Amino acid sequence: MTFFWMRSRESNLSRRRTARVLLSLLCCVLFPFNSNQDQSQQCKLIPGSMALPVLEKKGDIILGGLFSLHDMVVEPTLPFTSSPPPEQCTRFNFRTFRWMQTMIFAIEEINRDGKLLPNTTLGYRIYDSCSTPHQALKAAMEFVGSEKSSGVEGETQTKGTCRGTVPAVIGDGGSTQSLVVACFLGVFHVPQVSYFSSCSCLSDKKEFPAFLRTMPSDLFQVDALVQLVMHFGWTWVGVIAGDDAYGLGGANIFANEVRKLGACVALHEVIPKNRAQTTLSSIVSKIRSSRARVILVFAVEQDAAALFDEALREELTGIQWLASEAWSTAAVLSTPKKHHRILQGSMGFAIRRAHIPSLQAFLLRLHPSSPHALADPFLIPFWEEMFQCSLGVQAEGQEHNVEGKPPCSGAEDLGSVTNIYSDVSHLSISYNVYKAVYAIVHALKAMRSCVKGNGPFPQQACPDANNIQPWQLLHYIKRVEYLNSFGDDIKFDENGDPAAMYDLVNWQLRPDGEMEFVTIGKFDETTGGKQKLQIQEHIIVWNGNQSKIPLSVCSSICPPGTRKAIRPNFPICCFDCVICTAGEISNQTDAIECVRCLPEFWSNTERTACIPKEVEFLSYSSTIGITVVAISLIGSFCTSVVAFIFSRHRATPIVKANNSELSFLLLFSLTLCFLCSLTFIGRPTEWSCMLRHTAFGITFVLCISCVLWKTIVVLMAFKATLPGRNVIKWFGPAQQKAIITLCTLVQVIICTVWLVVAPPTPRQLMQRKSNLVILLCDEGSHVAFALVLGYIGLLACLCLVLAFLARKLPDNFNEARLITFSMLIFCTVWISFVPAYINSPGKYSTATEVFAILASSYGLLGCIFAPKCYIILLRPEKNTWKRMMSKAATNKC
Known part of the structure; x- marks a missing residue:
């Protein structure tokens, strides 16, 4: 039995x-x-x-x-031979x-x-x-x-x-x-x-x-203890139970409830009824190795006393003990001064007291x-x-x-x-x-x-x-x-239990060295929806006579800007703090996961708040913008200088021999090419997006048309000197202007249709993995953009072929060799532009297009006009009809 x-x-x-x-x-x-x-x-x-x-x-x-x-x-000892004593x-x-x-x-x-x-x-x-x-x-x-x-x-x-x-x-x-x-x-x-x-x-x-x-039932006491643990943020708590229905039942309920609320049980041990020292010593060792600072002892006072005696013997200190009701006000533990060193600051719930x-x-x-x-x-x-x-x-x-x-x-x-x-x-x-x-x-x-x-x-x-x-x-x-x-209202509920009301007591040493149970709060289950647990934290004295709440966690609290990463094969309370990835934030401690910012926002350096993404475009204040402006203005200036030189020396043979009207029109178009690159700088707007692509397309067609016609004129001029040829009449100034206008008009029509049907518009490029909002101009119609570039390329290729064919004509009539070099540079630049433009991110795609415009413009300016300026300014002795005619005669021979 x-x-x-x-x-x-x-x-x-x-x-x-x-x-x-x-x-x-x-x-x-x-x-x-x-x-x-x-x-x-x-x-x-x-x-x-x-x-x-x-x-x-x-x-x-x-x-x-x-x-x-x-x-x-x-x-x-029972001998089983006589009645037991x-x-x-x-x-x-x-x-x-x-x-x-x-x-x-x-x-x-x-x-x-x-x-x-x-x-x-x-x-x-x-x-x-x-x-x-x-x-x-x-x-x-x-x-x-x-x-x-x-x-x-x-x-x-x-x-x-x-x-x-x-x-x-x-x-x-x-x-x-x-x-x-x-x-x-x-x-x-x-x-x-x-x-x-x-x-x-x-x-x-x-x-x-x-x-x-x-x-009151232990269910209420456990509820109070769980709320106490949660109130102070203890997530790594040890539980030690007495080996009886009270200790085992209460400790098991407590362990289950704290786990439901996200806390963890660092250790769960049982004090044996025989209170064997080897078992108690093992419990103390596990407390020390668990690194838990808060330990709940759910046991009667005799079992608790045996544990604390062993803790004293092994000098276990620095533990914040939580007391179950059975020993929370036990004089057998508070009276002996030997226990004061480890039990000072202990805390637990005691049932309501009265003076009889x-x-x-x-x-x-x-x-x-x-x-x-x-x-x-x-x-x-x-x-x-x-x-x-x-x-x-x-x-x-x-x-x-x-x-x-x-x-x-x-x-x-x-x-x-x-x-x-x-x-x-x-x-x-x-x-x-x-x-x-x-x-x-x-x-x-x-x-x-x-x-x-x-x-x-x-x-x-x-x-x-x-x-x-x-x-x-x-x-x-x-x-x-x-x-x-x-x-007090005395009654029993349907389970025979009374209303649960507890006092939260704190073990504090008086100046005379005696232990005092100071009431620091209360727990009232009858409050209904109100706050059941009320604590006066300012009067609490913690273990070791400390005023700061002890920290009992397996892992340190993850600050804002980080998230918890669970360690494999460890309890849920043991985790690592991982910094949120770029574009994600956590604005609270112990965040389970980071929250991704909206597309137009990015995380700050601390990963605690979403801030508007930095807007990126080719601005005038950026290094690239300043460089582009400088190169563009220098190119325009150089073109103006060349035009000025040609204007001052327009009566010289070298200027007249190279069709001065086409040369001035070409210089004008080159100036526009240099200046149109400026439309690519600054915050994209509807007008700037429409202007930059159309201006670029029209000016370059005008420029290439002039070069093309110069090449044709060179060829026709040579053919016209042959006996029986009378084709020069079809290539007079009026015809030249008409053809150039016609070629340019084709590009104008393409651009007009482009602007009417699907014009370029500003667009924000917001990439999830980037902290930048890239402002750029969407081409609107990729077909129209391809037609614009394709038409320019067609004229350039035609010009290159004709110039190549005319490269060996007499020098005094021939600038085809210079045009060949300029077209080679032009075509090389724009062939390289296409893959570079596609693969360049953000504002660098715009910069790639601008540098292609400037490079091709400088190529035309340098290859076609630099040798002529050299002769005009530095070798004027070559700029004579005699020299040119003698060279022509020599070449004819």
Whole structure:
């Protein structure tokens, strides 16, 4: 049986149901119940069983009490040849003893007052569960009826008589013990009101139909702890649980909830019940290696104390401890100064406290010389443990070991000792006991107030107030609702749980070296949609007497401008911070991903904001723009200088021989070619886009037409000197102007159609992977643009072919050789232009077109006019008719 229930804390639903069936069968065997039999026939003494120590008092209504007055049981070696000796409970717990005295105080207060239950006295029957499930189960069996040995008069009855089933039980404290007791008492529908069992599993009314509590469920405490962790941004938290239903259940729920919210559990360890040092040492080592700065200890105070003792031994410091409710205000941890070094700054939730008037005086009334001291099996071990002396009295049912203790003088006074028993400054669990007693009494009052014919039971029957049935009392306890003298609304929800309200306490050292529990906030589940957790951060003192919130993360917080990149095979909280790529931003910490900017925006250097992209075009202020303007103006100037030289020397043979009118028209067109390159500079507009391409196309056609006609004139002039030829009349000045105009008019028509049908327009080129908005002129119609270039190329190629054919004509009539060189340069430039234009990005495509215009213009200017200027200016002796005619005659010969 003991083994089964020790395993029950981690059993599933089917195991619990099986346990209920087994317990039901067990109870039917041990306590066969028959409503037609009298009470003396309803209980029998179990062969071989031994009576448990009990503190009881007579009354009209007897309430059961179950308290873990000792922290552990020393189980003797079983020889299996004789009856086992009684189990010895050790490590007396003063805090739990105060809880028991609070139950007695509340019962006596109700009896004195007499208003809630007039003409009725309450009694009690209290057992020690010794913090073990099987001991608690033994006591639970006593509550449903047992035979009692003889004892002291006034407190016992004659041997062979039976105690009846108590109508209600208050206790136990530990969740593991309550699981066992609730499952057993639930079979008999005996209401159980626990004051300290918080395991959420006990809220299952299918499994524990008779269980209620004045202690909030761990679900609420875990909710508070999770919100606390999230409030301070801790994403790398360790969890250490006690090896019981309370610790394991609460720690598992906490771990699951923080993971749902994106945090991670750095370690999840369990403190064994035997508290083996090797296991505790291993836990401390894992805490140190995990690098978690915040550790939640979800365990009872005894297990927590064992862990902290080991942490002290191994000098584990710098940890911000989070306390579960079980030890958040435990004096056994706060009183010893050895723990102050590691527990200062600890934080946890504690249930609501209250000051119970006259309780301290009641607690200090105890003395072994009191009339009923011998009837109290718990007073003697309490007294001896309190004053570390021996009374030399055998406690009922207990081993009495006084080895090494001096005898008590009898003059000891509880008022002279300050410890957790007499400390009533933090009455939380004691207040829960107090509320549990009053909840049952209010239920009893409601039972007695039932109006006949208007009852809650079948046929509207009322309960028999003189024969209280536990199942009837359970009905009324579930519906209890009243406002107590402390201003708290006492009631139970459908799961038998009270409203969850916690105080957030911070362990702070006072100047006198004592630890103080300072309330720094609260958690109120009843606030509904309002903020449940409220914290006063300015009064918090963190571990190590620090005022700065400790940082507990696996990886540092990713600042704005970066994103989290999860590390393979690591928890989600372990990540690297990766800078957002260009064009993406993150404007918050710990961004999961970067956000891409809109097409017209780009990320700033810090990758925290999208800013408008830089607009790029061939501006006058840029280096390329300045260069283009300078080259264009120089070219125009040089062309004007050449025109001026030709004008000053227009009567010379070299100018006349090369058709001065065509030369001046060519120089004029070259000037326009140089100047049209300026239209490609500056922010593109509708007018500039239309002007730059049409001006370029028309001026170049005019220029090439002049060169072409000069070549034709050279050829025709040579042919006209041959006998029988009379073709020169078709190539006079009028015909030249007409042909040049006609050739240019073709380009004008192409450009006009282009501008009408699909004109060039400004366009923004926004590339996703570029921080620039490129402003350029869209050709509008690629066919028209190709026709413009193609027509220029056609004229240039024709001119090149004719010039090549005329390259060997006499020098005095011949400039075909110069035109050949100029056309070779022209064609080479524009053939190279096409791939360069296509592959040049942004403004460089425009610059490529401009440099092609300037290069071809300089080629024409230099090849055609530079040699003539050289002769005019530097070799005037060659610029004579005689020289030219003599050279012509020589060439003819």
